Every structure is written in structure tokens, then in C-alpha cells.
Amino acid sequence: MIGSLRGILQERLEDGQVLVEVAGVGYRVTVTPTTSVSVGEVGQEIFLHIHHHFRESDQTLFGFLSRQERRCFETLLSAHGVGPSLALAVLGVHGPNELVRLIAEEDVSSLCLVPGIGKKTASRLLIELKDSLDISAELDAVNTGIGADRRSAMVEVQEALGGLGYSLEEIRPVLADLAGDDPSVLLREALQRLAVA
Numbered sequence: 001m002i003g004s005l006r007g008i009l010q011e012r013l014e015d016g017q018v019l020v021e022v023a024g025v026g027y028r029v030t031v032t033p034t035t036s037v038s039v040g041e042v043g044q045e046i047f048l049h050i051h052h053h054f055r056e057s058d059q060t061l062f063g064f065l066s067r068q069e070r071r072c073f074e075t076l077l078s079a080h081g082v083g084p085s086l087a088l089a090v091l092g093v094h095g096p097n098e099l100v101r102l103i104a105e106e107d108v109s110s111l112c113l114v115p116g117i118g119k120k121t122a123s124r125l126l127i128e129l130k131d132s133l134d135i136s137a138e139l140d141a142v143n144t145g146i147g148a149d150r151r152s153a154m155v156e157v158q159e160a161l162g163g164l165g166y167s168l169e170e171i172r173p174v175l176a177d178l179a180g181d182d183p184s185v186l187l188r189e190a191l192q193r194l195a196v197a
Contacts, residue, residue, distance in 0.1 A: 002052045002061060005029065009046045012036055016088075018063065020046060029063035030084075032092040033176075038065060053084055062088065068096045079128045081121070090114050093176055103129050109155045115172045153183040160187055166194065 007022035017028045018036060029048060031039070040046045048063035049070040062084060064070040069091060076087035093114045094102060102110045103126055111122035154175060160183075161171045174193045178186050 002027075002050045004048065004050050005061075005063070006045065006047045009040055009042050009044055011042065020048065020063075027061055029061045030088065031063045032088055034092060034095070035063060035065055039063075060084065064091075066096065072096045072099055075129060075132045078132055079125055082125070086114075086116055089116060102126075106130075107155075109158065112168065113154055113158060113172060113175055115176065118168075153181045153186055154178075156183045157186045157190055161190060161194075170194065 005020050005022055005027055007020045010021050011019040017030050020027045020029055049067055051062040051070055051073055053060045073087050076082050076090055106126050108122045111117055158171055174190045178189055
């Protein structure tokens with residue numbers, strides 16, 4: 001079983017994967033959009049923590065920048081009805097620290113920002129994940145100032161767009177890759193994207 005990879009980033013693939021060459025062998029690794037951008041430049045050496053996922057018909061490598069992120073991914077997989085795609089989608093919207101915080105605060109609205117998660121699923125996941133993660137220990141390891149403003153801003157923008165008549169299905173893909181924590185800037189950018197869509 002593969003636990004980590006250190007090698008040369010050969011390519012960013014269109015299907016959410018990166019190609020990492022290790023000792024002449026190319027490994028296709030599925031990553032979040034954030035990891036794909038943050039991992040480094042093509043031709044550079046990179047290091048990824050790996051979750052080696054086995055299914056009856058295939059094997060998939062999922063790559064993460066930190067052990068904490070991989071641990072969160074594996075905890076998400078242990079929740080009922082959560083497969084690798086949904087677990088990766090959660091981490092694509094909420095980083096590990098942010099995820100720990102929203103579980104501790106039972107923040108259903110923030111979890112609903114993830115494509116494929118509605119209020120009922122979010123409520124169930126929060127209960128299951130709270131039991132799976134040692135929240136008090138995780139919170140002690142997290143600087144409480146990081147991510148809180150962004151989460152609050154994203155919820156504010158989601159509510160504003162909902163008030164303008166946009167559905168969650170329209171809002172989610174637009175908010176998924178917005179950067180920053182200023183609600184007015186995020187709302188303006190989201191409205192521009194919705195106008196083009």
C-alpha cells in the first residue's frame with residue numbers, strides 16, 4: 001500500500017489529477033483543486049501524503065499536502081454514505097482546520113456549501129464526524145483565527161444569493177473556487193460568474 005510519494009510533477013491533468021514521476025514510474029494522483037494549484041510547478045519535486053483506495057474494479061491514489069488533510073479525508077470516508085468523491089469535494093471547499101471548526105460549531109450552512117450535500121445530509125454528517133474526530137484535541141491544534149472569517153463570509157454570500165432567488169444548485173459551483181474573506185468582494189465576484197453562466 002502506498003502511503004506517500006516524492007517525485008517530479010510531470011503534468012496537471014484535466015480530471016482533477018496530477019501526474020507524479022517517481023524513479024521513472026508515473027503515478028496518477030487525484031487531488032483537490034487547491035492541492036493541484038498549491039503543490040508546485042511542473043518540473044519541480046513535490047511530496048504528497050497518499051491514501052491508497054482499493055475497490056473491486058480499480059485502485060485510486062488520493063494525494064494531500066498534510067497528514068491532517070489525509071486524516072480528515074479518511075475520517076470522512078468512515079461516515080455512512082460518503083465515498084471518495086464526496087470526501088474530496090468536502091476538503092475542496094473546507095480545509096482540515098475549517099472542517100474541524102465547523103464540526104465543533106455544528107455549522108450546517110457551511111457544510112451545505114459542498115456540492116452534493118443538503119441540510120439533512122449535513123446534519124447527519126456533523127453528528128457522525130463529531131464522534132469520529134477528537135474535536136477538542138483537533139481544536140487545540142488549530143489557530144482559532146484562521147478560516148473563521150472566510151467561513152462566515154461564504155455563508156453570508158450564500159444567504160445573499162439565496163435571497164436574490166438563486167438556488168443552492170446554482171450557488172455551490174460558483175462559491176466552490178472563490179478566494180478571500182470579504183463578503184462584498186465575494187458577492188460581486190459570484191454575481192459576475194452567475195451572470196456569465
